[in-house]
Amino acid sequence: MRDLIDTYWLYFLVGQYPKGPLGGLALTVLLAALALLLAMPLGLALGVARLSLWRAVRWPVTALVFVVRGTPLLMVVFWAYFFLPTLTGYKTGQFSTMLIALVVFDGVYLAEIVRAGIVGLGRGQMEAARSLGLTHFQALRSVVLPQALRHMLPSLVNQFVSTIKETSLGYIIGLSEVSFIATQINTQVFTKPAQVYLCLGVAYFVLCFGLSRLAYGIESRGKRRPPPRVPA
Amino acid sequence: MFDLSLVLSGSYHAMLVAGLRLSLELAALTLLFALPLAVLVALLRLAPVRPLRWLGFAYVEAIRNIPLLAHMLFWYFGAPELLPEALKERLYEGDIEVISAIVALTLYTAAYMAEDIRSGVRAIAPVQFEAGRSLGLGFLATMRLVILPQALRITVPPLISQTLNLWKNTSIATVIGVGELMYQAAQVESASFRSFEAFAFATASYLSVSLLITGLAAWYQHRYPVRAA
Amino acid sequence: MIRFEGVNKWYGSYQALVDIDETIAKGEVVVVCGPSGSGKSTLIRTLNRLEPIQGGRIEIDGRDIHAPGTDVNALRSRIGFVFQQFNLFPHLTALQNCTLAPVQLGRLTPAQAAEQARALLDRVGLANKADAYPAELSGGQQQRVAIARALAQQPPLMLFDEPTSALDPEMVGEVLAVMRGLARDGMTMICVTHEMGFAREVADRVLFMDGGRILERATPADFFLHPQHPRAQQFVADIRRPFAAGPGF
Numbered sequence: 001m002r003d004l005i006d007t008y009w010l011y012f013l014v015g016q017y018p019k020g021p022l023g024g025l026a027l028t029v030l031l032a033a034l035a036l037l038l039a040m041p042l043g044l045a046l047g048v049a050r051l052s053l054w055r056a057v058r059w060p061v062t063a064l065v066f067v068v069r070g071t072p073l074l075m076v077v078f079w080a081y082f083f084l085p086t087l088t089g090y091k092t093g094q095f096s097t098m099l100i101a102l103v104v105f106d107g108v109y110l111a112e113i114v115r116a117g118i119v120g121l122g123r124g125q126m127e128a129a130r131s132l133g134l135t136h137f138q139a140l141r142s143v144v145l146p147q148a149l150r151h152m153l154p155s156l157v158n159q160f161v162s163t164i165k166e167t168s169l170g171y172i173i174g175l176s177e178v179s180f181i182a183t184q185i186n187t188q189v190f191t192k193p194a195q196v197y198l199c200l201g202v203a204y205f206v207l208c209f210g211l212s213r214l215a216y217g218i219e220s221r222g223k224r225r226p227p228p229r230v231p232a
Numbered sequence: 233m234f235d236l237s238l239v240l241s242g243s244y245h246a247m248l249v250a251g252l253r254l255s256l257e258l259a260a261l262t263l264l265f266a267l268p269l270a271v272l273v274a275l276l277r278l279a280p281v282r283p284l285r286w287l288g289f290a291y292v293e294a295i296r297n298i299p300l301l302a303h304m305l306f307w308y309f310g311a312p313e314l315l316p317e318a319l320k321e322r323l324y325e326g327d328i329e330v331i332s333a334i335v336a337l338t339l340y341t342a343a344y345m346a347e348d349i350r351s352g353v354r355a356i357a358p359v360q361f362e363a364g365r366s367l368g369l370g371f372l373a374t375m376r377l378v379i380l381p382q383a384l385r386i387t388v389p390p391l392i393s394q395t396l397n398l399w400k401n402t403s404i405a406t407v408i409g410v411g412e413l414m415y416q417a418a419q420v421e422s423a424s425f426r427s428f429e430a431f432a433f434a435t436a437s438y439l440s441v442s443l444l445i446t447g448l449a450a451w452y453q454h455r456y457p458v459r460a461a
Numbered sequence: 462m463i464r465f466e467g468v469n470k471w472y473g474s475y476q477a478l479v480d481i482d483e484t485i486a487k488g489e490v491v492v493v494c495g496p497s498g499s500g501k502s503t504l505i506r507t508l509n510r511l512e513p514i515q516g517g518r519i520e521i522d523g524r525d526i527h528a529p530g531t532d533v534n535a536l537r538s539r540i541g542f543v544f545q546q547f548n549l550f551p552h553l554t555a556l557q558n559c560t561l562a563p564v565q566l567g568r569l570t571p572a573q574a575a576e577q578a579r580a581l582l583d584r585v586g587l588a589n590k591a592d593a594y595p596a597e598l599s600g601g602q603q604q605r606v607a608i609a610r611a612l613a614q615q616p617p618l619m620l621f622d623e624p625t626s627a628l629d630p631e632m633v634g635e636v637l638a639v640m641r642g643l644a645r646d647g648m649t650m651i652c653v654t655h656e657m658g659f660a661r662e663v664a665d666r667v668l669f670m671d672g673g674r675i676l677e678r679a680t681p682a683d684f685f686l687h688p689q690h691p692r693a694q695q696f697v698a699d700i701r702r703p704f705a706a707g708p709g710f
Contacts, residue, residue, distance in 0.1 A: 070396075070442030072403035074414055075435055082427040128548035128607075131509055132562035132614060133538025142561060146552050165299035172407055179302055186309060194310035201298045201306060208297035 001195050008185050012203070015176045021095075023176030025203055031095065031170070031177065032163040035102035036156075039163075042103060043110025048140065050115045061111075068108040074169055077101045081173050094175040098167070106163055113155045117148035157215035161208045178203060235426070239433040244420045248430070251416030252437050258330070258402045258412060262337040263395060269338065270345035271380075277350050280371060288346070295343035300404050303340055308332040308408040333405035341398045345391055352387030353379055385456055392449040399441055413437060462487040462618070462649060463508065468517035470503060470673075477503045479673040481517065485651065487617075490644045492660040492681070493653045495670035496696065501653045504670070505620045508651070509540045521618070538566055541611030541619040545627050547603045549595040555582060555606045556591040559613045574613070581609040585639050601632025608639055619643065621652040657700055661685060669693045 015023015022030065049061040068076070080101040084092045092100075121144060129139035170177045182200040186193050239245055276288030295303075312320055312328065323331065356379050364374030403414040417434040421427045468481040477500050485491055493501045506512040507519060510526060510533055519526050526536055550558050559578035563569040569577065582591050585605040595603050604624055611619060621640065625633040637659050644650055644663045654660065660667055660681050667684040669677040669692075677684065677693045688694045 066446075067439065070400075070439045070446070071435055072400035072414070072438060074403040074406070075431070075438060078414075078418070078431055079435075082421070082431070124544065124546055124548040125550065127511060128542075128544060128550070129562075130534075131511065131537055131540075131542040131544075132610070133534045133536075133566055134562055135534050138565050142565060143550050147550075150552070161297070168299035168301040169404075171301060179299070179305065182302075183305065183309075194306075194314050197302065197306040197310040200302050201294075204298045204302055205294060209293055212293075212297065 001192075004189065004192060004195055005199065011185065012178065012181055012199070015181055021176065023178075024181045025178045025207070027095075027176060028164060028167045028178045029207070031098060031102070031167045031175075032160065035099055035106055035167075036160050036163050038099070038103045039106040039110055042107030043114055044145075046107060046111035047114025047118065050111060051118060065108050065111060068105060069112075073101070073105050073166055074172065076105050077169055077173060080104075094170065094173050097173060098170045098175050102163060102166060105166070106159065109162075110156075110159060113152055113159065114148070117152040117155075118144055120151065121148050154215045154219040157211060157218065161211045161215070164208055164211075165204070234428055234432075236429055236432070238424065238426055239420070239429045244424060244426075244430070247416045247420055248413065248433050248437075251411060251413035251434075254330075254410065255399075255402045255412040255414075255437075256441070258333060258337065258405060258410070259395075259399050261334055262341055262398055262402075265334070265338040266341040266345060266398075267391075269342035270349055273342060273346035274349035274353065275372075275375065277346065278353060278375075292343045292346055295339055296347075300336065300340050300401055301407060303336040304333060304404055304408050307336045311335075329405075329408050329410045332408055333402075333410045337398065337401060337405070340401070341394060344397070345394050348390035348394060349383065349387050351390070352383040355386050356382050388452055388456070389449055392445060392452065396442060396445045396449075399445060400438065403438075462522060463651075464518075464520040466518040466520070468507065468514055468519060470507065470512065470514045470516075477673050478507070478514070481675060483668065483675060483678075485649070487649050488647050489665045490648075490650045490663055491652070491666050491668060492664040493651065493668045493670060494655065494657070494660065494696075495676075499670040500673040501670050502622050503673075505622060505651055505653055508618075508620060509537045509542055511542075534566075538562065538568075538614050539616050539618070541608075541614060541616040543604070543607050543611055543619070543621045543624050545623040547595075547600070547607045547627070549603050549607055549610070551595050554592050554594055555587065555598070555609075558595075558606060559610045562610075563613055568614075578609070578613060581612050582606070584612075584642075585609045586635070599632060600628045601635045604628065604632075604636045605639055608636070608643075612643075618649045618651075621650065621654065623653050623655070625654065625656055657685065669696065671696075 011024065013024050014026045015021065017023065017026070046061055046065065049057050050065065052058045052061075077098065080092075080097045084090075084097055084100065125143050125147065126139055129143040130136070134142070167177050168179045171179045171183070174180065179200060182196055186196040189196060239248060273288050273291055276284050277292070279285050279288070308329065311332070312323055315323070353375075360378055360382065361374055364378040365371075369377065402412055405412050406415040406418070409415070413434050417430045420430040424430070463483075463485040465481045465483045468478055469476065470478040479500075481504065493504060495501050503512055507514050508521070508526075514527070521536070521540075525531075549555075550561065553561065556575065556578050559581060560569075560571065560574035563574040563577070564571050568574075579588065579591055582588050585608055587602060587605055587609070590598060590602060590606070595606070598606065608624075624640070625636050628636065633656065637656060640650070640652070640659070641663050652659075652664075662681075664681050667677075667679055667681050668675050669679075669684065669688075669690070671692050676690045677688065679687075679689075684693070685697055688697045
């Protein structure tokens with residue numbers, strides 16, 4: 001096991017970089033971070049749209065959310081892989097394909113988190129803001145979303161953990177994320193598959209467990225602050 | 233341009249339907265094994281004995297923080313190597329892909345379901361537990377007769393939600409060569425170059441079953457709303 | 462200044478407001494009272510269009526507030542609304558609560574808004590709490606900040622929806638004192654309240670509602686001493702002898 005780690009640790013962490021494209025654990029984290037970053041504005045827009053007063057906005061978005069949530073991520077990846085080149089005219093690489101699939105998929109899940117955050121705030125804040133004459137969007141921007149986003153922080157970190165796990169599907173389209181690299185190592189070494197995949201598991205565990213502890217910490221800290229003294 | 237008849241009858245259709253059936257079987261078998269395991273793990277996490285609680289915690293955290301794909305790779309490529317020769321031979325001749333997939337799916341799904349069951353139990357007021365114990369019932373008996381029946385009603389909706397996830401997760405078995413729906417869709421695609429029709433069929437199948445499961449959840453919550461004590 | 466003409470409102474099949482006809486003059490202080498579910502909160506919430514109506518007309522300063530092309534935000538910025546649950550913005554200080562709307566709507570520069578906010582907070586007796594967050598304030602203090610926030614828009618009309626119902630008894634007085642001050646300064650006010658002492662002292666008129674209708678209109682003295690409508694009589698009797706109003710006494 002020792003020499004396994006000694007020989008391959010760099011390859012496992014960064015793939016062929018700098019003599020090739022970035023891979024391994026670094027690629028996994030980069031892809032997940034980028035995907036979540038890009039998915040946030042989409043999630044915000046969709047989440048707000050889900051609560052829109054106009055049916056013309058609410059229904060298509062609700063339908064989109066249902067379709068994406070009822071389909072496996074792998075299916076979304078395949079659709080992206082096979083049809084993005086035709087749609088965009090570019091020969092989309094594996095990274096871009098995976099990124100777009102993740103942004104769409106996570107955007108929808110983030111939309112639900114945003115929606116729950118806004119609904120959980122209660123009607124009073126929106127009513128107070130509108131009563132002052134603020135428009136719907138001004139009220140969202142200055143009053144509702146600042147509060148809702150703060151409450152959503154633990155859920156957002158959990159979503160980041162999920163996204164890191166989702167990057168593993170890049171394996172299927174040949175993206176050199178960490179699971180793919182592990183399999184390549186396994187093919188070379190051949191005689192120690194259990195150890196190789198155990199290492200893979202440990203790597204994911206350390207990363208994801210660490211982040212979920214962070215989410216837990218944020219949530220506890222949020223609860224320890226004194227709650228607002230509004231009588232029932 | 234798009235010719236759906238290719239997938240609605242004929243050999244491609246048969247392949248896809250076979251894949252759909254296998255996906256459903258995977259989900260059903262996993263559910264069968266995962267539920268009891270989930271109850272066991274939940275009880276571990278709630279046990280009055282510290283080492284048992286830690287064991288449950290370790291199981292849940294270890295499983296949930298590793299992607300299902302990595303689990304599948306481990307159980308297919310890694311674990312069989314650790315088995316004695318005779319057993320290994322038998323597995324490789326049989327359906328090792330399906331078995332590995334079911335093991336991975338069961339362990340993964342059970343970890344999530346255990347947490348939902350634990351939340352459900354914790355939602356029952358502790359006084360119920362005290363009441364059971366003060367009647368002289370042991371920990372397990374109290375759980376079985378007093379807590380779990382009440383917790384069930386709260387737990388069913390999240391469990392149905394996990395079943396939905398399980399259904400979608402069966403698609404990951406494709407990486408270890410299980411001939412489920414996703415695998416078959418890719419096969420049809422490479423044989424016919426009709427990616428749209430193949431994936432449309434697969435997507436529609438996934439969505440239909442998802443709709444059924446979601447409908448079941450909605451019906452359950454309508455029929456058995458949660459009543460406060 | 463305000464006119465209700467034949468206003469009707471339904472929630473689904475339940476009629477919350479029935480044939481409301483009423484006029485309220487500028488500078489009047491009107492108290493709306495009645496049993497729970499009588500429609501009093503609904504009535505004032507229709508004035509700033511927090512609640513829609515299905516029939517009739519509401520005019521403020523001679524203009525139909527539901528006319529097509531009405532800017533609902535401009536309408537609301539000219540009406541101050543004080544909620545039962547205060548609804549202060551918890552992520553902003555008292556001062557920022559008061560400056561948010563004037564600045565966002567482009568009425569005042571931040572500096573002007575801050576100056577006005579300090580003056581208003583001083584007026585409600587909370588000058589030293591300008592930089593406090595709502596979580597650090599008592600219920601009575603929060604409600605006073607809420608009043609200052611509403612006043613920051615310089616509205617000609619103030620609506621109060623049971624402003625003291627969510628407060629502990631010892632804090633009711635400080636809020637009523639602020640409202641009394643506003644009335645003395647000539648503000649047009651409509652208050653839904655159970656505080657009959659306030660009504661007697663400050664109101665020009667009392668409207669009694671039950672079942673979605675205005676059943677009686679009178680001066681406070683006439684209403685509390687000589688209620689006409691049988692249900693108004695029952696209501697006044699119940700207030701005067703609360704302990705006798707239940708079974709078995």
